Amino acid sequence: MLSVEGLRSRYGRIEVLHGVDLEVGSGEIVTVVGANGAGKTTLLRCISGVQPTSGGAIIFRGEALKSIPAHRRVGLGLSHSPEGRLIFTNLTVEENLRLGAYLFADERVERDMADSFTMFPILKEKRNLPAGGLSGGQQQMLAIGRALMARPACLLLDEPSMGLAPILVAQILDVVKTLKSLGVTVLLVEQNAYAALQIADRGYVMETGRIVFSGAAGELIADPRIREAYLGI
Amino acid sequence: MAELLQYLLSGVTVGAVYALVALGFTLIYNASDVVNFAQGEFVMLGGMISFFAWQAGIPLPLAAILAIIATASVGVLLNKLAIEPARGAPVASLIIITIGASIFLRGGAQLVFDKQLHRFPSFSGDDPIRILGATILPQSLWVIAGAVAIFLSLWLFFAHTLTGKAVLATANNRIAASLVGINPNHMMTLSFAVSAAIGALAGVLVTPITLTSYDLGVAIALKGFAAAMLGGMGIPAGALAGGLLLGLIEAFTAGYVSSVYKDAVAFVVILAVLFAMPQGLFGRKAMDRV
Ligand SMILES: Nc1ncnc2c1ncn2[C@@H]1O[C@H](COP(=O)(O)OP(=O)(O)OP(=O)(O)O)[C@@H](O)[C@H]1O
Ligand SMILES: [Mg+2]
Numbered sequence: 031m032l033s034v035e036g037l038r039s040r041y042g043r044i045e046v047l048h049g050v051d052l053e054v055g056s057g058e059i060v061t062v063v064g065a066n067g068a069g070k071t072t073l074l075r076c077i078s079g080v081q082p083t084s085g086g087a088i089i090f091r092g093e094a095l096k097s098i099p100a101h102r103r104v105g106l107g108l109s110h111s112p113e114g115r116l117i118f119t120n121l122t123v124e125e126n127l128r129l130g131a132y133l134f135a136d137e138r139v140e141r142d143m144a145d146s147f148t149m150f151p152i153l154k155e156k157r158n159l160p161a162g163g164l165s166g167g168q169q170q171m172l173a174i175g176r177a178l179m180a181r182p183a184c185l186l187l188d189e190p191s192m193g194l195a196p197i198l199v200a201q202i203l204d205v206v207k208t209l210k211s212l213g214v215t216v217l218l219v220e221q222n223a224y225a226a227l228q229i230a231d232r233g234y235v236m237e238t239g240r241i242v243f244s245g246a247a248g249e250l251i252a253d254p255r256i257r258e259a260y261l262g263i
Numbered sequence: 264m265a266e267l268l269q270y271l272l273s274g275v276t277v278g279a280v281y282a283l284v285a286l287g288f289t290l291i292y293n294a295s296d297v298v299n300f301a302q303g304e305f306v307m308l309g310g311m312i313s314f315f316a317w318q319a320g321i322p323l324p325l326a327a328i329l330a331i332i333a334t335a336s337v338g339v340l341l342n343k344l345a346i347e348p349a350r351g352a353p354v355a356s357l358i359i360i361t362i363g364a365s366i367f368l369r370g371g372a373q374l375v376f377d378k379q380l381h382r383f384p385s386f387s388g389d390d391p392i393r394i395l396g397a398t399i400l401p402q403s404l405w406v407i408a409g410a411v412a413i414f415l416s417l418w419l420f421f422a423h424t425l426t427g428k429a430v431l432a433t434a435n436n437r438i439a440a441s442l443v444g445i446n447p448n449h450m451m452t453l454s455f456a457v458s459a460a461i462g463a464l465a466g467v468l469v470t471p472i473t474l475t476s477y478d479l480g481v482a483i484a485l486k487g488f489a490a491a492m493l494g495g496m497g498i499p500a501g502a503l504a505g506g507l508l509l510g511l512i513e514a515f516t517a518g519y520v521s522s523v524y525k526d527a528v529a530f531v532v533i534l535a536v537l538f539a540m541p542q543g544l545f546g547r548k549a550m551d552r553v
Contacts, residue, residue, distance in 0.1 A: 080438050104444035116439035118432045129432050132425065133444045180443060 031056040031091060031215050032077070032108075032184055038085035039069075039076050046072050048239040049086060054184065059206060059216045061247070063223035063260060064236035070219040071113045073236070074186045077217070078110035079103045090184070105133055107183030111190065113219075115173040119162030123153050126161050126172055130179025139179070146175035149205060166193040174205065184215040191222050203229050224261045227251050235260060265396030270518040271511065272394070276403040276472070278510020279410035283465035284487025285494065285502035286413060287458040292497045293434040294454035297357045301341060303484025304368040305459045308334040309466025310475030311372055314381040323383060331463040337368070338459025342452050365480060372477040385471040406468045413461055414503050421499070430454060482526070489529040492536045495543025504544065 032054040039047040046069050054060045062070050075081035077088055079100030088095045090108055098106070118126050127146055131139045147154035150171040156164065161172055174190060187206065191199040199222065206216055207229050220226035227233050227247045235243040235256060243256060250256050284302055291299040309330050316326035345360050386405050391398035421427040433440040433450040440447050465483075466475060473479075490509045494501025509532060517525040536543060 078442060080441060099446075100438075100441040101444050101446045104442065110442050112439070112442060116436050116442070118435045118439060120431060120435045121428060125428050128425065129428055129440075129443050129445070132429060135425070176443065 031058075032217065033089045034073070034077065034086070035089070036086035037073070037076060037083060037088065039072055039081055039083050041072075045084070046239050047076070047083075050236075050239070050241055052234055052241065052244075054215060054217050056215055057210065057213060058232065059210050059218060059230045061218040061220055061223075061226040061230040061233045062236055063220055063226055063233060065260075066221070067238075068236040069239045070236055071188055074110060074112070074188050074217070074219055078108060078112075078186055080110075080112075104180050107181070108186070109177040109180040109182035109184070110186040111173045111177035111188060113188040113192070115166075115169045117161045117164075117169050117172050117176065119160065121161060122158050123161050123164070123172060124157040126176050127153075127179050130176035131181070133180065138181075142179050142181070146178060149208075150175055167195065167198050170194060170202070174202070178209075178214075182214060184217065185209065187216060187218045189219060189221060191220065191225065199225065224251070227261075266518065268395055268397040270514045272397055272399045272403070274511035274514030275507060276399070276406055276510070277513060278490075278507035279407045280465050280469050280483075280506070281486050281490040281509050282410045282503045282506025283413060283461055283468075284483055285490035285506045286417065286499060287462045287465075288487055288491040289497055289499055289502045290417075290454045290458040290461070292491075294430060294451050295346065295357070296354050297346065297361060298488065298496070299341075299455075299458070300358065300361045300484055300488075301365040301368060301480075302458070302462055302487055303480030303482070304365050304372075305334050305338065305462025305480075306466040306469075306483050307372060307475060307477060307480040308337060308368070309463030310470035310479070311376050311381065311466075311477065312463075313467050313470065314383050314475060315376055317383050323386075326383075327467045330467060331460050334463035334466075335456040335460040338455040338462075339452055341459075342455040346455075347448060347451065365484070369477055369480060376477060378477060380474045380476045382471060382474045400472065402468070402471045406465075406472070409464060409468045410503070410506070413464065414499070417499055426453070485533075486529045489532045489536075492543055493532055495546035498543070498545045501543055501545035508544075 034050055034052040037047055037050040038045060050073060062073065064070055072081055076083050079095065079098065090106060093106065095103060118129065127143050131142060152168055153171055153175060161169065164172060170190060177185060190202045194202065203225055206218060209216055218226055218230065227250055230247040232245065233247045233250045234241050243250065284306060287302045287305065288298060291297055312330035312333050313326045316329050317323050341364050345364055346357060349357055349360060385402040387401040389400065391400055421431060429445045430450045430453065433445055433447045437447045486509065490505040491502050493509055494505025509529065513525050513528045516528050
């Protein structure tokens with residue numbers, strides 16, 4: 031579904047991705063874990079197109095994304111729930127969700143909105159309130175809901191558990207598993223590596239702009255080097 | 264009493280024009296954080312193009328529509344040729360670009376048209392309407408109706424259309440907007456087109472009262488800017504209120520103090536707002552804009 035080959039990216043003169051290779055198969059949950067500043071967010075931003083690349087290729091469903099601007103990648107089935115959530119704080123919860131389906135104007139929009147509300151009942155309660163007033167966890171749910179409104183074939187999720195109470199983390203990861211059962215492919219970036227690997231099919235470990243380990247999630251969890259360095263067990 | 268009412272009526276008329284110009288500032292500011300100092304030139308182009316089209320034999324309503332469309336195109340070109348390529352430059356540089364554009368448009372108008380004052384007939388004659396001893400020109404009613412109609416249309420657009428929400432979303436967060444499939448450049452182009460069209464409409468409506476010439480843009484931009492600042496830059500309702508308030512202050516200053524000081528009012532307002540309440544009357548806290 032998605033393959034990243036030798037991807038390089040820089041902020042100004044400083045290169046932060048030094049040739050990243052990564053593969054996401056259709057229907058998989060793949061997670062990228064790694065310490066602060068490893069480049070996970072940058073990787074997702076390159077894939078969704080809001081961060082320029084300086085080398086390598088990104089192929090999505092057979093199409094090279096290089097010359098396709100971010101706003102057109104959404105229509106290809108690639109949706110990104112970004113780090114920092116980036117919800118539209120000046121609009122209501124419902125308007126945020128509606129804009130998630132900006133490319134669509136059919137009956138399914140209503141249905142998808144109802145599904146988002148079923149998934150995150152608190153959003154339904156607050157549907158007419160400005161999104162800027164939501165708590166961090168609620169904003170995170172809104173960001174995920176908004177990304178799902180775009181009907182993604184592949185969802186890029188950046189730290190969906192950030193700033194959430196443990197019970198909500200479990201709830202969000204459950205949502206990710208549900209998505210898989212609905213046929214959505216997920217590329218999940220998480221600092222909470224253990225939790226992420228538990229729901230993932232495969233995982234990549236990233237360190238200062240490079241992939242240093244990869245494998246089936248179960249193997250990574252079992253690997254003593256990874257347990258010690260990344261899982262803290 | 265009649266005197267007071269008279270000042271009130273003329274204040275509201277001028278204020279409606281300022282409100283339209285301030286709305287133009289607001290739209291572009293929201294879309295791009297840029298204060299577009301070429302806004303006054305849109306007003307000038309609206310009046311001038313209408314006049315020359317009308318003089319060439321085109322019926323006035325058609326000439327006005329033509330002028331509005333042509334000015335909207337100028338707005339789009341301004342964005343495409345000057346603002347969009349400089350995207351990422353500091354906002355101060357972008358503002359200087361708009362000042363350059365305003366000088367360019369003024370010079371262009373002087374070459375293409377001329378340096379004379381021009382007027383075309385009022386839409387509904389020039390017989391003043393009497394209200395409780397005061398009078399108002401029928402054209403003033405057109406100006407006020409124009410401001411109200413534009414304000415309501417903008418409100419409907421932003422509150423009830425997906426495109427309107429997309430413009431607001433882009434203003435709030437460009438990156439997030441592109442992540443949901445909005446083309447931020449389209450939203451910028453749209454904002455410049457609508458803003459220019461509103462400026463041109465103001466020019467068309469006001470020319471029978473105040474006349475038009477190639478160099479009217481600077482003064483009107485200053486007034487519109489003061490109005491927008493007064494109401495809180497970037498807030499449509501603030502633009503409306505700021506425009507009306509500035510018009511009223513001007514009219515009462517001219518009436519009760521001296522018309523000599525009338526044009527100084529806008530300066531005083533700008534300075535007072537900058538010192539005393541940088542967010543304007545309707546301003547939100549600075550945080551909300553980040
Ligand atoms: N806007 C920016 N400008 C300059 N450097 C940046 C910027 N954003 C990130 N970086 C740098 O790029 C590197 C990778 O950052 P990135 O945010 O991709 O890491 P991350 O793995 O997502 O980290 P975290 O776990 O903290 O979210 C870091 O060294 C960071 O300092
Ligand atoms: Mg990150």
